[in-house]
Amino acid sequence: MIIREIKARTILSRSGIYGVDYSINPYSGCAHGCTYCYARFTFIHRNLDPSDWGKIVFVKINAPELLRREIRSAKKGYILLSSVTDPYQYIEKKYELTRRILEVILRKQFPTIILTKSPLVTRDIDLFKKFKDIEVGVTITTLNEEIKNIFEPNAPSIRSRIQALKEIVRSGVRNYAFIAPLLPIIKIDEIESLIMELKEIGVDRVMIDKLNIKAKNWITLNEALDKSHYIDKREFWRKTKSPEYWMKMRKELIKLSRKLSINIDIIF
Ligand code: SF4
Numbered sequence: 001m002i003i004r005e006i007k008a009r010t011i012l013s014r015s016g017i018y019g020v021d022y023s024i025n026p027y028s029g030c031a032h033g034c035t036y037c038y039a040r041f042t043f044i045h046r047n048l049d050p051s052d053w054g055k056i057v058f059v060k061i062n063a064p065e066l067l068r069r070e071i072r073s074a075k076k077g078y079i080l081l082s083s084v085t086d087p088y089q090y091i092e093k094k095y096e097l098t099r100r101i102l103e104v105i106l107r108k109q110f111p112t113i114i115l116t117k118s119p120l121v122t123r124d125i126d127l128f129k130k131f132k133d134i135e136v137g138v139t140i141t142t143l144n145e146e147i148k149n150i151f152e153p154n155a156p157s158i159r160s161r162i163q164a165l166k167e168i169v170r171s172g173v174r175n176y177a178f179i180a181p182l183l184p185i186i187k188i189d190e191i192e193s194l195i196m197e198l199k200e201i202g203v204d205r206v207m208i209d210k211l212n213i214k215a216k217n218w219i220t221l222n223e224a225l226d227k228s229h230y231i232d233k234r235e236f237w238r239k240t241k242s243p244e245y246w247m248k249m250r251k252e253l254i255k256l257s258r259k260l261s262i263n264i265d266i267i268f
Pocket residue numbers: 030031032033034036037038039083084085086117155
């Protein structure tokens with residue numbers, strides 16, 4: 001893994017994501033290197049090969065100072081941390097950029113949404129508790145660590161993420177679980193087991209999105225599928241490309257939401 005410190009020109013970016021006004025990405029690149037990640041398009045903007053996603057991370061060392069300046073003139077709105085990187089990937093332990101950014105946001109009390117795959121997020125529960133409006137989310141794609149290792153080879157284990165969610169719930173901070181991307185190899189009864197576990201923990205809500213093919217992620221997905229011995233590659237792609245398949249999944253998820261009496265936001 002190559003870690004490169006850089007000075008960013010801006011840090012508070014306008015966002016086109018529904019319900020979000022700004023995004024902040026303290027890092028460019030992501031050490032988790034998920035095979036389905038389409039944030040790799042940001043490497044194209046840096047004249048880098050998108051297949052190097054997960055091998056290089058740029059650390060925006062001036063991010064907190066930049067934010068201090070930029071937030072002064074910004075209209076209050078929802079900030080997402082982060083949209084194209086994981087704000088709690090392991091180098092955050094050393095750089096503490098996300099923590100220092102949160103301290104800046106806290107002074108202005110902009111409403112904030114966190115999304116991560118890392119249990120390091122629990123380090124900042126003390127800060128989350130001081131926000132008037134914050135929602136902290138953890139991505140959990142499957143309960144099967146073997147599948148996780150195929151598609152999210154360098155991300156923390158599923159068990160450690162569930163444990164992190166438990167701690168966030170226990171702290172009283174508003175929270176959500178993000179089941180995304182929904183992989184076409186995950187059966188509806190597996191999703192049911194996952195959602196039941198999330199319900200048992202007491203998560204406030206569950207958001208689900210489907211697998212999207214963008215920014216050449218099909219190349220790394222194919223490589224991952226080639227390494228796996230039990231996933232039917234043709235079936236995987238047939239379902240991924242089938243609007244009917246996703247429509248059927250949507251209907252199944254709506255039924256599941258009613259059956260389990262849990263609030264599921266399906267965003268596909
Ligand atoms: S954790 Fe998120 S940003 Fe990082 S590689 Fe995975 S999907 Fe991409």
